[in-house]
Amino acid sequence: MSTNKDITLDDNFDLLIENGDFVVSPSDQQHVNCIFLAHAGEYKQFPLIGFGASRFLKKTTASKQKFLRELTIQLEMDGYVSPEIENDFENLIIKV
Template sequence: MEDLLLTEDYDLQIKNGDFVIGDSQEQSVELLLLAKPGEFKKNPEAGCDILSAKNGVIDRFLDREIRVQLDADGFQLENLSITEKGIDISGKYK
């Protein structure tokens, strides 16, 4: 999946005066995990608000929320692992 790429600060990447386009799969998943519901105007129900789980309880609700959101976004999940050290996701967009 190709789209506009963002910098580490979530700003548009610009190279030689033009937008950078490339594989945006990881970027799309990251943005979906970070976004709070209501931040995407076209899809207000989208977003996992993963930062709210920081230093909190990691439970089955978080696992289910991530799975539901990724599926709704068209992401075919192969593996999801949530630990104290982070989240490991593998799969691809349909």
Template sequence: MEDFKLNEEMDLAFENGDFSIENTDQQNIELILLTHKGSFKEYPILGVGITDYLKSPEIISRLRLENEINNQLEYDNFTIKEVDVNNLENIHIDGNY
């Protein structure tokens, strides 16, 4: 999906004096994982709040995190093939919009 690209500071990125428009699939997934519910006013139930899950290494938290990622990405019309949260340093998400 092509959309406005954000820079590292989560501000709009500019290219040649205009908004940068690129494929933003990865950016959208990152935003959904990082934000908490209520962050998107138009979609108040969208957001994983992954930092809350990373504080607890318990297996139950990982299962809840995997379930929450599945639910939130499906809510955003992302087709999920696989979600693997066994390594919290490198969460693997396979699918497409």
């Protein structure tokens, strides 16, 4: 179970607000989702962070090994040691 907490984002990556205040909740899965979707350079404070999943969607020759290696490196850069990655591209599950 996650012990890290952060301001929560909704499904559209907007701030989740309830009763006029930010919602704070466990955040590991949210962080993984953001790293997975973001491209390197999108986080100005940490320009090397960002997997950029759309890069692999556009390539017809994307190898599974390269995909998993780069994703693991990105998650480890954010402190997720030995993330567990299951299934293929279509049904990807990332456990931290």
